[in-house]
Amino acid sequence: MPRIPADELLVAGVWRRGRGAPFRAVDPADGSVLTEVHAATAEDVDEAARAAAEAAADPAWRDLLPHRRARLLHRIADLVERDAEELAALQTADTGKALAETRALAASAAGTFRYTAAALETMEDALTPSRGPYVTLSVHEPIGVVGAINPWNSPIASDAQKTAPALAGGNAVLLKPAEWTSLVSLAFGRLVHQALTEAELPTALFSVLPGSGRVVGDAIVKHPLVGRIGFTGGTATGRTIARHAADKLIPASLELGGKSPTIVREDADLEQALAGVLFGIFSSSGQSCIAGSRLFVHRSRYEEFLGALVERVRKLRVGPGTDPDTQVAPLVHHKHRDTVAAYVDLARSEGGRVLCGGAAPGGAAHADGAYYLPTVIDGLPNSARTCQEEIFGPVLVALPYEDEDDLVAQANASDYGLACGIWTRDARAAWRIARRIEAGTVWINTYKQFSISTPFGGMKDSGLGTEKGRDLIRAYQRQKSVYWGT
Numbered sequence: 092m093p094r095i096p097a098d099e100l101l102v103a104g105v106w107r108r109g110r111g112a113p114f115r116a117v118d119p120a121d122g123s124v125l126t127e128v129h130a131a132t133a134e135d136v137d138e139a140a141r142a143a144a145e146a147a148a149d150p151a152w153r154d155l156l157p158h159r160r161a162r163l164l165h166r167i168a169d170l171v172e173r174d175a176e177e178l179a180a181l182q183t184a185d186t187g188k189a190l191a192e193t194r195a196l197a198a199s200a201a202g203t204f205r206y207t208a209a210a211l212e213t214m215e216d217a218l219t220p221s222r223g224p225y226v227t228l229s230v231h232e233p234i235g236v237v238g239a240i241n242p243w244n245s246p247i248a249s250d251a252q253k254t255a256p257a258l259a260g261g262n263a264v265l266l267k268p269a270e271w272t273s274l275v276s277l278a279f280g281r282l283v284h285q286a287l288t289e290a291e292l293p294t295a296l297f298s299v300l301p302g303s304g305r306v307v308g309d310a311i312v313k314h315p316l317v318g319r320i321g322f323t324g325g326t327a328t329g330r331t332i333a334r335h336a337a338d339k340l341i342p343a344s345l346e347l348g349g350k351s352p353t354i355v356r357e358d359a360d361l362e363q364a365l366a367g368v369l370f371g372i373f374s375s376s377g378q379s380c381i382a383g384s385r386l387f388v389h390r391s392r393y394e395e396f397l398g399a400l401v402e403r404v405r406k407l408r409v410g411p412g413t414d415p416d417t418q419v420a421p422l423v424h425h426k427h428r429d430t431v432a433a434y435v436d437l438a439r440s441e442g443g444r445v446l447c448g449g450a451a452p453g454g455a456a457h458a459d460g461a462y463y464l465p466t467v468i469d470g471l472p473n474s475a476r477t478c479q480e481e482i483f484g485p486v487l488v489a490l491p492y493e494d495e496d497d498l499v500a501q502a503n504a505s506d507y508g509l510a511c512g513i514w515t516r517d518a519r520a521a522w523r524i525a526r527r528i529e530a531g532t533v534w535i536n537t538y539k540q541f542s543i544s545t546p547f548g549g550m551k552d553s554g555l556g557t558e559k560g561r562d563l564i565r566a567y568q569r570q571k572s573v574y575w576g577t
């Protein structure tokens with residue numbers, strides 16, 4: 092059992108209980124209560140924001156040279172690497188995810204800090220060419236206090252993706268984890284706090300404020316001292332945040348939901364496509380914004396591909412995230428499992444055929460956990476709700492397509508535009524389709540691969556703005572041009 096952080100939040104550089112009601116952190120593998128956390132309140136947010144604004148303006152931080160800020164980021168990476176095993180185990184207990192995945196997420200968090208530190212060291216403000224009797228200098232300044240609001244599906248990786256560029260940009264951060272998965276963010280907060288303390292920097296630069304979105308998240312977004320929001324979560328929440336950000340005229344980056352098409356052309360390497368489609372939807376038990384949840388197969392290979400796919404899905408091992416043999420771990424919460432089950436019932440009522448799965452697994456080993464069998468459904472029109480709405484679970488809907496125009500029309504007939512996978516041996520067709528699909532990321536003969544240097548973001552209802560890439564530091568800064576007369 093990993094060490095569970097004490098019931099204390101990080102508010103304005105101080106570890107103490109939140110002023111709000113306690114809520115339970117539950118292990119979804121068996122329903123056991125890990126701990127209770129006293130939630131933050133709007134008053135806690137106000138205290139954290141005021142202290143953060145002071146800390147951001149403190150000359151010890153404001154005037155710190157970029158290479159010294161980079162050193163802080165490297166130190167946070169060191170600490171994440173030191174505690175990687177414990178952070179992974181904690182995240183597995185809190186989210187249900189398989190250990191192999193939570194280890195990779197901890198490694199990715201450390202990598203994000205290292206990459207951002209390296210980018211920061213090589214970023215410079217520039218003298219810009221003069222077009223008159225003056226010299227111009229374009230400088231970048233911190234925003235001040237920024238809010239980072241995250242969902243429950245990959246907490247430590249999402250925390251790092253917002254915290255690293257925000258600190259690199261010279262800001263203070265108010266981090267709000269999701270209600271179901273606060274523990275790893277609190278553990279991460281201990282490491283950032285330690286790095287700030289060791290560097291003799293103001294500890295109020297970083298607060299971790301768990302609690303409800305409508306109370307804590309809303310208070311962060313609306314707080315007058317918060318000058319930017321980095322949000323990852325559902326599309327409906329993203330719209331609400333965008334409205335409040337518009338009222339305050341502050342930038343908000345929105346990484347939202349998806350219903351991503353994964354495409355198997357008639358000339359695909361079927362072995363490679365089978366493995367890729369399985370991984371695309373069933374890794375993370377489908378709880379991934381980029382899950383390849385709509386499968387399009389050319390009609391000439393449809394029956395053959397689906398038959399082979401279903402055979403493999405039936406063999407996937409469903410079990411606790413702590414078991415190294417597990418391929419499909421529990422869902423994050425029993426309530427979420429019920430939502431996924433309701434979607435499969437909806438598919439049945441819409442006329443869909445459930446080819447495998449479609450229920451919680453039986454047996455004593457799964458009895459208390461939030462498990463759901465990997466499920467494949469076909470026979471639905473692309474307009475069915477199950478084909479259009481994000482289920483965020485291990486549920487794949489399959490549809491045949493006739494030709495490339497039909498494929499592109501069906502794949503793009505979605506409010507979302509996050510990701511897409513294409514399985515083909517034809518490089519020209521891959522390129523053509525990649526350019527015609529409305530998605531922020533397209534993978535060809537691979538899926539769910541990420542590089543920290545490659546920007547990631549969604550089109551349409553999947554979001555606004557991007558994360559990752561060295562330019563992200565600039566998104567956490569304001570640009571100012573200074574003209575100097577000669």
Ligand code: NAD
Pocket residue numbers: 240241242243244245267268269270302303304305307308309312323324325326328329331332346347348349379380381481483509549553554
């Ligand atoms: P959610 O929108 O319910 O919650 C996300 C966060 O927002 C939580 O911390 C929540 O407490 C907070 N929140 C809720 N209401 C708020 C409000 N009114 N004001 C401020 N904050 C508020 O999403 P979720 O269920 O936690 O996560 C799943 C969603 O996240 C899925 O739609 C998934 O696709 C999306 N997601 C997107 C990406 C991406 O990069 N595009 C990555 C991961 C997850």
